Amino acid sequence: MPDRRGDPVPATGLYVHLPFCASRCSYCTFTVTTRRELIPRYLAALEREPGLGSLPEGTRLATVYLGGGTPSQIPAPALARFLDRLLARHPLLPGAEVTAEANPEDVTAELLAAWAALGITRLSIGVQSFEDAELAVLDRRHDAARAEAAARLALEAGRFAVNLDLMLAVPGQDRPSLGRTLSKLLGLGPHHVSVYLLEMDKPHRLRALHARAPERFPGEDAAAEAYLHVHDVLTGAGYEHYEVSNFARPGHRSRHNLRYWLREPVHALGAAAHGQAGNRRWANLDTVSGYLDAVESGTRPVAWENRLSALEALAEEVMLGLRLAEGVAEGRCEAAARAIPAFGETLEAFSGLGYAEADGGRVRLTPRGWLVSNELFAELV
Numbered sequence: 001m002p003d004r005r006g007d008p009v010p011a012t013g014l015y016v017h018l019p020f021c022a023s024r025c026s027y028c029t030f031t032v033t034t035r036r037e038l039i040p041r042y043l044a045a046l047e048r049e050p051g052l053g054s055l056p057e058g059t060r061l062a063t064v065y066l067g068g069g070t071p072s073q074i075p076a077p078a079l080a081r082f083l084d085r086l087l088a089r090h091p092l093l094p095g096a097e098v099t100a101e102a103n104p105e106d107v108t109a110e111l112l113a114a115w116a117a118l119g120i121t122r123l124s125i126g127v128q129s130f131e132d133a134e135l136a137v138l139d140r141r142h143d144a145a146r147a148e149a150a151a152r153l154a155l156e157a158g159r160f161a162v163n164l165d166l167m168l169a170v171p172g173q174d175r176p177s178l179g180r181t182l183s184k185l186l187g188l189g190p191h192h193v194s195v196y197l198l199e200m201d202k203p204h205r206l207r208a209l210h211a212r213a214p215e216r217f218p219g220e221d222a223a224a225e226a227y228l229h230v231h232d233v234l235t236g237a238g239y240e241h242y243e244v245s246n247f248a249r250p251g252h253r254s255r256h257n258l259r260y261w262l263r264e265p266v267h268a269l270g271a272a273a274h275g276q277a278g279n280r281r282w283a284n285l286d287t288v289s290g291y292l293d294a295v296e297s298g299t300r301p302v303a304w305e306n307r308l309s310a311l312e313a314l315a316e317e318v319m320l321g322l323r324l325a326e327g328v329a330e331g332r333c334e335a336a337a338r339a340i341p342a343f344g345e346t347l348e349a350f351s352g353l354g355y356a357e358a359d360g361g362r363v364r365l366t367p368r369g370w371l372v373s374n375e376l377f378a379e380l381v
Helices: 036-052 076-089 109-117 132-137 144-157 175-188 205-212 220-236 255-261 288-296 310-322 330-339 341-353 367-371 373-380
Strands: 012-018 061-068 092-102 122-128 161-168 192-197 240-243 246-248 266-269 274-277 280-284 302-307 356-359 362-365
Touching (some): 012 255, 036 076, 036 266, 061 255, 092 255, 132 175, 144 161, 144 175, 161 175, 161 220, 192 220, 220 240, 220 367, 255 310, 310 362, 330 341, 330 362
Parallel strands (some): 012 061, 122 161, 161 192
Antiparallel strands (some): 266 274, 274 280, 280 302, 356 362
């Protein structure tokens, strides 16, 4: 469908934030709420938001990502009504990837059947660990047995590509406990694995625990070695380490998340949702109440919007590209180094330390380089 200038409306990705959780985990800094009574009102706002300018009319969707919060907290009939109305106005392209996040305690055969009927093709399950003690300190509502059962159920359904999330540097985690988690994960054989280091610069409850009892947490060296161990184990089992935090079996990379790293259009609906198109960037209001009040008053719920300068766009392209295993064209890195000498100096130091390498006309970070990449990326922002 053409836009008002007669040009074709490009395909886009779409992120939908569903902020409902049964409880808040100890590491969480996302926009979430435990007030499930708001679900009908929130879904009504999501239906209305595209008409306020958040999603151009007739936009075709190459990917849809239902994140949160926990979309599995939304009753399946209510989610079905929302998706039916959304996709009637903004159709999926053939072969589109539709992802939904789920917590293990919500995964049942009935939920999986309902989601398959909705056209969901990919599940991301927040396992985090297969160790009960680690799950307890993270305030997860499931135990290791439930995590395994949920993953197995999703995989055996045969209808979805399945991602499992893992977390490193959790209090009490050591090499033996991580080894048991990885052994369990490889026994399940998911299509995709996302691995995150617990970040202590975020304002979550575990940061307060770290301030009181730092000895309970793995140190920086132990966290780094855990990350490199996961790299060795998963790549040795046939997974591609294709992005800083992500591993996939061949053919199962997250197409939606790749859109962010490749700077392709992604629109966004819901509280705290972020969007991008060309050099335009924007984010919605980051409280559920603020979001609802704006949409219900007929106002687009945007908190901020800006357009990148040519230099900012180049810096973003290089930064995001270096997160990927394919890296960045050497000429683009050279252009960034000329424009931002501190970046060029740091990249040269990375090369000398074996953290970055140039080959085949591209510059890539090594796994050890990814571990310390924030030091390099800080020069680009």
